[in-house]
Amino acid sequence: MMATTTSIEPVKAGPARKGPRDDTRLALLFILPALIGFGVFLVWPTLRGIYLSFTKFNLLTPPEFNGLDNYIRMVQDPVFWNAMKVTLYYVLLNIGFQTVLALVIAVMMQRLTQRTWLRGIVLTPFLVSNVVAAMVFLWILDYQLGIGNTILASVGLDRIPFLSDSAWVIPTIAFINVWRHVGYTALLIFAGLQTIPDSVYEAGRIDGASEVRMFRSITVPLLRPILSLVLIITVVGSFQVFDTVAIATKGGPVDSSRVLQYYIYDVAFGRFQFGYASAMSVALLAVLVIITFIQYRLTRAESSDLA
Amino acid sequence: MTTDTTPPVATALPTLIRREPAPPEPHRLNFGRVLAWTFMILVILVSLFPFYWMLRTALSSNNALYAGSDNLLPVQTSGGGFERVFGLQTGQEAIDAGGAGQAINFWRYLFNSVVVSTLITVGQVFFSAMAAYAFARLQWRHREKVFAFFLAGLMIPAIFTLLPNFVLIKQLGLVDTLLGIALPTMFMTPFAVFFLRQFFLGISREVEEAALMDGASKVRVFFRLILPMSVAPITTLAILTYIAAWNEYFWALMVSYTDKSRVLTVALGVFKSQTPQTGPDWSGLMAATLVAALPMLLLFMLFAKRIVNSIGFSGIK
Amino acid sequence: MITFRQRIRTAAVAVLTFSALTACGGSSGSGNDAIEYWLWDSAQQPGYQKCADAFEKANPGLRIHISQYGWDAYWSKLTAGFIADTAPDVFTDHLSKFAQYVDLKVLRPLDDLGPTSDIQDGDYQEGLAELWKGQDGKRYGAPKDWDTIAMFYDGAALKAAGVDPAELQSLTWNPQDGGTFEKLVAHLTIDAKGVRGDEPGFDKSNVKTHGLASEGSGGGGWGQTQWSAFTGSAGWQATDKNPWGTRFNLDQPELQDTLSWYFGLVQKGYMASYEEIGGANAIGTDKQIQSGTAAMGLSGSWMISTFSKLTDAGGKKLDIGIAPTPIGPTGKRASMFNGLADSVTTLSKQPENSAKWVKFLSDEECQNIIGQSGVVFPARPAGTELAIAFNKNERKLDVTPFTQQVEEKTTFLFPVTTNAADIAALMAPRFDAVYIGSSPITSLTKLNGQLNDLFKVAQ
Structure with missing residues (x-):
């Protein structure tokens, strides 16, 4: 799917090849443990899930085949479409905000100061789990008692119902996850920045280019391959947002933060409709595959970097 | 921290002494730099404030928190939250304070967490490295197709895997064991394979070819050449894996039934979901959160430099 | 150089690890004695x-x-x-x-x-x-x-308002003007400037203490600690029969009028809004009374011990009292019995x-x-x-406000139905919407149809 383009590199590299070799046996040995784990704990459950999406299954009695019923129900289910919309909105906000912020932080870590403590600090939030991050912000952003709103009120501003207003809730959840992940993303980008030779910047400086100008015409283009890797990983992760919603809003108010994973979970374990939940999971999987594919094509297609 | 945030002045010193790459325009303390530092200080504050707030809440008395919400310092300072976490309060005392009232066998849970996280990290990183090597360096048919398939695994929603895996763990007789918690992620994650493959692709081929010419086997090349050359990315991955394994909650909750397999996050989870009837024990909860994160924070502080510096891309293109 | 002690330590860790991995197999949950x-x-x-x-x-x-x-x-x-x-x-x-x-x-x-x-x-x-x-x-x-439902109140708030706790024993309410119950709620409400809810100049958008605590919309549990005491005393039944009802009554005026009045208390500033109580993670009546954002509120008998331990910021015990739910249009009080x-x-x-x-x-x-x-x-x-x-x-x-409902047979049972999880999943968001004010009360009529449909499919 996406590996076809990356495969070119190892083949064209390597000047001293001893002619075509075939390492199939060795390769099999090397991937065997991973393959077992992959097959048993990921592929098999997924195949089973896809099968269950064509059944009526309440988890405890044997599944009954019901054809496309679940998919028909899905297409007609307004809550599903709303969940899809909410999820997309979340991903857009989360990824957009996070990527821009991470990029700025990374550039600053590169151009302003390269001290380790700074990188250490921005990575700290990543050490706690999503659950903990959600809990802490739930407490900080509480409408009445949270210190966030207490501060707002003390400077004369109106309190903001961060997690209980339909307009605020998705941006707030996006922010919580940005808080946890931005340092990590920034570090990945920072690492990418370090692969850009200083000489390029020096040349730019001699030409009298400003920082902003250098950022736009040197940093961004040369960083594209790493950005694309970071984006693929973060977008896929972002689509699967669950913990934060489960802890902080339970999908509310009304349906305004009912993201897909949360709706699926609720249908599967709260309402025992595992067949329908499976069908929606298949839809989510399909969306992820398509989006990743498009992303890969887009970022690869115009990658004209160092090399 | 205040002393550290004033390098604009420091950078005015001759750049020759500095071993780090030359900072841009070192002699101008312009508006842009002030703005940039303001921004960074803001980032630092936002990153760290929640940790302070955890500590402040943990050190407050739970029953007083609701009435003293606007105090920046602990209200009615009390070690009660931590005492409840460590099971030092009796059940009734803890419940009176709005807590969970369950004894916490802290050292046992800490030990379990360490075992589970270590098992997962060692297994996952090693097996993923092997697979990544096969995908990056070995020549075999359908290599790219299999790799693409692996990558697609990145996108599988967790909901698919939860129940079948639980049933499987049960059939293997591993419910309520540490191995049962570790097993599903001990072999690989698509991310780990993807991540390491990118690095292996970047390792210079000449070195490898030279070793092969000298008669070394590919297995030997992998263990003696590739692995040592990839210490940095492998450390990075190991740390990321360890953090993720340490923080895993839901799966561990499913598999664990008694103290013998209870890990820290699950043990401290009793603070999280109290009965729907009572409000959360915020001070106990925040104390628990800090305690759960403390080993990670300590580890991080000890190795911060190494960890942070190891996150790098030697040659992703 | 590896010292002897280090070796011992390594071995000990290995043994511990091994035993932790293996010895714990076998017995799980119910297998043993x-x-x-x-x-x-x-x-x-x-x-x-x-x-x-x-x-x-x-x-x-x-x-x-x-x-x-x-x-x-x-x-x-x-x-x-x-x-x-x-x-x-x-x-x-x-x-x-x-x-x-x-x-x-x-x-x-x-x-x-x-x-x-x-x-x-x-x-x-x-x-x-x-x-x-x-x-x-x-x-x-x-x-x-x-368990049954009753009202917990903050004795200090009553005192400050000059209300005799005995008055709370005989409150009445109705969906038109709220009766003596709403009068009391209004009187106990205080805005940021100290003006009470029943005084001129009351600023309903800037309330410090609400007369009545809110426990959310109640959509997930038939309004047990929210509105069930009111709908019950208005003579409303959730289903055609209980247990095992299959037809729902959310379209009836007894419910819609009652809820219209009940959620209307939010607009008047007498009861906290969805945002104020923290949305999906709402703090309960106990915390609202403790933090001084509410003077009294309905809650269940399982909360007695929690209420009895509430303290202020200084660690001093609050003076908490209990009163029965108000008497409704039927001339009786009511409490859900669960x-x-x-x-x-x-x-x-x-x-x-x-x-x-x-x-x-x-x-x-x-x-x-x-x-x-x-x-x-x-x-x-x-x-x-x-x-x-x-x-x-x-x-x-004195916990008799809880027990007297049982003695006087003014209780009604929690609606027991099949498809309870689906019902809750449909009801909770719709009731939240009414509470927030983003949907009109009449939207419950449509919801009622959806609930009835659940049983058509199932049977």
Whole structure:
């Protein structure tokens, strides 16, 4: 799917090849443990899930085949479409905000100061789990008692119902996850920045280019391959947002933060409709595959970097 | 921290002494730099404030928190939250304070967490490295197709895997064991394979070819050449894996039934979901959160430099 | 150089690790001799541990192991347990869940088990035992406790408002002007400038203390601690029959008028809004009274011990009092009557022993122990008396506003239906929308159709 383009590199590299070799046996040995784990704990459950999406299954009695019923129900289910919309909105906000912020932080870590403590600090939030991050912000952003709103009120501003207003809730959840992940993303980008030779910047400086100008015409283009890797990983992760919603809003108010994973979970374990939940999971999987594919094509297609 | 945030002045010193790459325009303390530092200080504050707030809440008395919400310092300072976490309060005392009232066998849970996280990290990183090597360096048919398939695994929603895996763990007789918690992620994650493959692709081929010419086997090349050359990315991955394994909650909750397999996050989870009837024990909860994160924070502080510096891309293109 | 000590340490770690990995296999949940018992309320665990100790003494050879999990984890783990055969022998069951489990055939009928076959409905508070019978007429749960609703108030707030607590005993409400109840609520409401809700110049958008606490929209649990006392005293019934109703009454004016008035209190500033109480993670009446954002509020009898321990920021105990729910248009008060029970799972390897434990839990001895712990009202009248006495003597708290509803037969039962999870999933967001004000009250008519449709599909 996406590996076809990356495969070119190892083949064209390597000047001293001893002619075509075939390492199939060795390769099999090397991937065997991973393959077992992959097959048993990921592929098999997924195949089973896809099968269950064509059944009526309440988890405890044997599944009954019901054809496309679940998919028909899905297409007609307004809550599903709303969940899809909410999820997309979340991903857009989360990824957009996070990527821009991470990029700025990374550039600053590169151009302003390269001290380790700074990188250490921005990575700290990543050490706690999503659950903990959600809990802490739930407490900080509480409408009445949270210190966030207490501060707002003390400077004369109106309190903001961060997690209980339909307009605020998705941006707030996006922010919580940005808080946890931005340092990590920034570090990945920072690492990418370090692969850009200083000489390029020096040349730019001699030409009298400003920082902003250098950022736009040197940093961004040369960083594209790493950005694309970071984006693929973060977008896929972002689509699967669950913990934060489960802890902080339970999908509310009304349906305004009912993201897909949360709706699926609720249908599967709260309402025992595992067949329908499976069908929606298949839809989510399909969306992820398509989006990743498009992303890969887009970022690869115009990658004209160092090399 | 205040002393550290004033390098604009420091950078005015001759750049020759500095071993780090030359900072841009070192002699101008312009508006842009002030703005940039303001921004960074803001980032630092936002990153760290929640940790302070955890500590402040943990050190407050739970029953007083609701009435003293606007105090920046602990209200009615009390070690009660931590005492409840460590099971030092009796059940009734803890419940009176709005807590969970369950004894916490802290050292046992800490030990379990360490075992589970270590098992997962060692297994996952090693097996993923092997697979990544096969995908990056070995020549075999359908290599790219299999790799693409692996990558697609990145996108599988967790909901698919939860129940079948639980049933499987049960059939293997591993419910309520540490191995049962570790097993599903001990072999690989698509991310780990993807991540390491990118690095292996970047390792210079000449070195490898030279070793092969000298008669070394590919297995030997992998263990003696590739692995040592990839210490940095492998450390990075190991740390990321360890953090993720340490923080895993839901799966561990499913598999664990008694103290013998209870890990820290699950043990401290009793603070999280109290009965729907009572409000959360915020001070106990925040104390628990800090305690759960403390080993990670300590580890991080000890190795911060190494960890942070190891996150790098030697040659992703 | 590796020292000897280091080697020892390494070896010790290796051995420990190995034993941790292997020795823990095998026994899981229900396989061994101890009867595994689950509950979710940590506050009740000490009491039931005492029961377990007494049970073990009375039945040598039998052991009880109690596990407590928080509400959400409890049901997830139970479901996983049913699937993978790791469920407990006996667990605390909830009326909103039990019908589903009966349908899934994971509960054993207690009539078929020796020790529990002779449980008598008449031994418990009236109506409690019948709630736990399935549509097949069999008993799936042995009653352990019951609860009703009443008003908790902050004595200091009443004093400051010049209100005699005795007035609270005879409040009335109606959906038109709210009656004396709304008058009191308005009087107890204070805005940021100290103006009361019934005084001129009251700023409803800037309220410091609301007269009435809010526990959310109540859509997920038939308004138990929110509006059920009002709809009940307006004569409204949720379903055509209870238990096992199949037609819903959300389209009736008794409900819609009542809710229109009830949620209207938010617009008047008398009750906290959805945002103020924290949305999906709403803080309860207890925390609202404690933090001074509410002067009084409805809550359940299981909260008595929590309320009795509330303190202010300085650690001083609050003066909490209890009053009955107000009298409604029917001329009577009303309270939802609900209770928990213990169920035996089909997966239990020792059903007869489990039934013995269930029987013990629902018998005099254990229920008296629970009554004396003062956390909940036990299902048996004698246990209830002990709980009342405990509150009077130990907490100086008069809890008769809870019990008088039972004595005066002004209670109505929690609506028990099949498809409870689907009903809650449909109702909760729609009621939230009404509470927030983003949907009109008439939107419940459409919801009612959806609920009725659930049963058309199912049958």
